[in-house]
Amino acid sequence: MSDVESDANLEADAHASITIGKPAADLHALWLRPETQSRIWAHFADVRVVGDRTAEWVAKGPAGGEYRWQTLTKANSPNELSWSTLDKADVANQGVLTMRPAPGDRGTELYLDVRFDPPGGIVGKAISKMFHIVPREIVRTALYRFRALALTGEIARTDPQPAGRNGGTDH
Template sequence: MTDDAPSATAKHTSPDQDLTMQSVTIGRPADELFAYFRDFSNLSSFMDNVERIDVIDEHRSHWVVKAPAGKTVEWDATVTAEEPGRSISWQSEDGADVPNSGRVTFTDAGARGTVVSATIAYDPPAGIVGKVIAKLFQREPAIQARRDLRRFKQLMETGEIATSSRTQTQLQEERA
């Protein structure tokens, strides 16, 4: 039996799946944020562990994501539901290195902008051991979702992502 409730309230989730929910308020209109997010090729600009996303067609994409110990994981994802300007849901296809599904919603917050909420369900590779390793390497999805939403906020509000470290280019310029 399948449960068509939103993941945050679903009654029939797999006991092997982890669920993470994160939200951030961004000072931009929902339609603008949705449009940027919906172009999946943009996501690697603020999702730190995403190496690349290849858009296959309007509903499918191929993801390559950094994993612990210098490895990568890959999967194809399909958009399962979409309300332009309001929400988008997806599900990884069979054979994914990390089976996952999720939903991102864009809720008008009046003069404050838009509340962007991400709910992600995933099966950690190697079960609990894989989850512990991912947490140690700061690659655990709950940690990443929080950081990625913060970077999305910075990018959408200021046009850039603040960093406390200097880039290779900055170091070379200082030495010259």
């Protein structure tokens, strides 16, 4: 049972799951690589490794606000990883990634539970919803990005690419 599930006072604000056709050991190792977090959470925050299993996060908020925090990641077991924010976090959060064998020898099922505590309590939650900062979508997108990285070694981008000819314009 994960920390998120075992604490009666803590309910995950966001949950997502996905199946990836790779062994849990490979996915565990990929999640812990320093560059992985910055790549899979790029849609939400800039993540920079600052120490062994420690990262600094910077997320853009409503009205140009910027929120910062540091996290510490722990390998609880070969099938479970967790993280939590360190002291003085602008957005306290914690998460658990659990890996289980997928039925029919189809790889690994990943379950990601994350709890975000936006600044300002009820007001912060209202602002988050108003500006469409939805924890469930943040977590779901991170898992989809992780799956792409695990299966192909890259994360597809859909943002516009400038044309290569004539300084970015076609004539």
